[in-house]
Amino acid sequence: MSAHRILGDRFAGWQKLALDSSQCPVRNLLDRIGDRWSLLILCALAAEPRRFSALARDVPDISKRMLTQTLRTLETDGLVHREVEPSIPPKVTYSLTPLGQSFAGPMLGLIDWAEANFAQVQAARLRFAEAARTYSASLSAIASPAAKPLAHAHWKL
Amino acid sequence: MSAHRILGDRFAGWQKLALDSSQCPVRNLLDRIGDRWSLLILCALAAEPRRFSALARDVPDISKRMLTQTLRTLETDGLVHREVEPSIPPKVTYSLTPLGQSFAGPMLGLIDWAEANFAQVQAARLRFAEAARTYSASLSAIASPAAKPLAHAHWKL
DNA sequence: CGGCATCCTTACCGATACTG
DNA sequence: CAGTATCGGTAAGGATGCCG
Numbered sequence: 001m002s003a004h005r006i007l008g009d010r011f012a013g014w015q016k017l018a019l020d021s022s023q024c025p026v027r028n029l030l031d032r033i034g035d036r037w038s039l040l041i042l043c044a045l046a047a048e049p050r051r052f053s054a055l056a057r058d059v060p061d062i063s064k065r066m067l068t069q070t071l072r073t074l075e076t077d078g079l080v081h082r083e084v085e086p087s088i089p090p091k092v093t094y095s096l097t098p099l100g101q102s103f104a105g106p107m108l109g110l111i112d113w114a115e116a117n118f119a120q121v122q123a124a125r126l127r128f129a130e131a132a133r134t135y136s137a138s139l140s141a142i143a144s145p146a147a148k149p150l151a152h153a154h155w156k157l
Numbered sequence: 158m159s160a161h162r163i164l165g166d167r168f169a170g171w172q173k174l175a176l177d178s179s180q181c182p183v184r185n186l187l188d189r190i191g192d193r194w195s196l197l198i199l200c201a202l203a204a205e206p207r208r209f210s211a212l213a214r215d216v217p218d219i220s221k222r223m224l225t226q227t228l229r230t231l232e233t234d235g236l237v238h239r240e241v242e243p244s245i246p247p248k249v250t251y252s253l254t255p256l257g258q259s260f261a262g263p264m265l266g267l268i269d270w271a272e273a274n275f276a277q278v279q280a281a282r283l284r285f286a287e288a289a290r291t292y293s294a295s296l297s298a299i300a301s302p303a304a305k306p307l308a309h310a311h312w313k314l
Numbered sequence: 315c316g317g318c319a320t321c322c323t324t325a326c327c328g329a330t331a332c333t334g
Numbered sequence: 335c336a337g338t339a340t341c342g343g344t345a346a347g348g349a350t351g352c353c354g
Binding site for chain 2: 315316317318
């Protein structure tokens with residue numbers, strides 16, 4: 001049985017339940033990892049535990065603000081562990097919890113697909129852009145000669 | 158070799174390349190399916206091809222605006238096929254392309270993880286909330302008695 | 315029916331400055 | 335070093351109305 005059939009059945013099952021974001025695991029997950037940084041940070045930590053500033057260096061272009069915020073959220077959700085060594089200056093090391101490590105599997109699946117099919121997606125975008133260009137060209141070619149107004153039924157009574 | 162190690166190595170590999178969103182397949186993918194609706198719509202279409210208004214009914218709380226926009230993006234990326242039957246009123250049917258179907262695998266992995274581990278995430282959130290509550294309680298308990306100011310080195314010269 | 319255009323309210327997120 | 339606090343620009347996305 002193909003994955004997309006299974007997926008479809010799963011979706012059909014959800015329909016019966018309330019699908020509000022607080023109840024639905026998937027919506028919930030997406031609200032977390034759907035932002036710009038969470039996955040990247042998770043990947044970085046999968047490579048090895050890191051200190052705050054090491055993360056700031058290795059995750060390009062992230063601000064301290066977003067780094068802190070994202071780490072805190074991941075910690076709240078139990079995916080990341082925060083270890084403080086109370087020295088002066090302080091050392092704070094972040095690492096994946098077992099739960100965080102267990103998420104690596106699905107994540108890797110996603111990433112593999114992305115890398116394997118990126119070319120196809122790009123090709124599709126080009127085709128779409130080209131189709132749009134051709135279409136608008138044909139519009140301006142036919143141009144003014146009163147584009148026959150569609151005689152339409154008044155289906156709203 | 159565990160998935161999170163592989164993931165880590167993969168991340169290390171990215172470091173060498175530019176990691177800007179237009180070049181990185183993963184960033185690119187996330188920009189698309191990281192929103193609130195894309196995955197839901199993909200799931201719905203995995204169950205069976207649907208017309209526009211059927212989708213509007215089955216994907217709860219989505220507005221026409223977002224439904225149109227999300228479908229257009231998915232079409233642009235080659236994941237969804239749009240079939241127009243030019244009748245009055247028009248019928249427009251959406252379905253998954255082969256590429257879209259191939260994405261069902263990774264997606265299912267993600268969803269399985271979400272459903273399997275949602276309880277743990279919720280538990281972690283409760284623990285965290287409880288810890289925060291306890292902490293602020295201890296603060297107000299000690300309260301005023303001049304919380305000993307940390308004699309800190311001035312490491313910024 | 316299946317959209318698109320417009321307005322308007324949120325929420326995200328970067329820059330900057332300050333602290334233990 | 336590892337944050338917190340505040341401000342403000344911008345973009346996501348809901349509500350509404352119109353049109354083929």
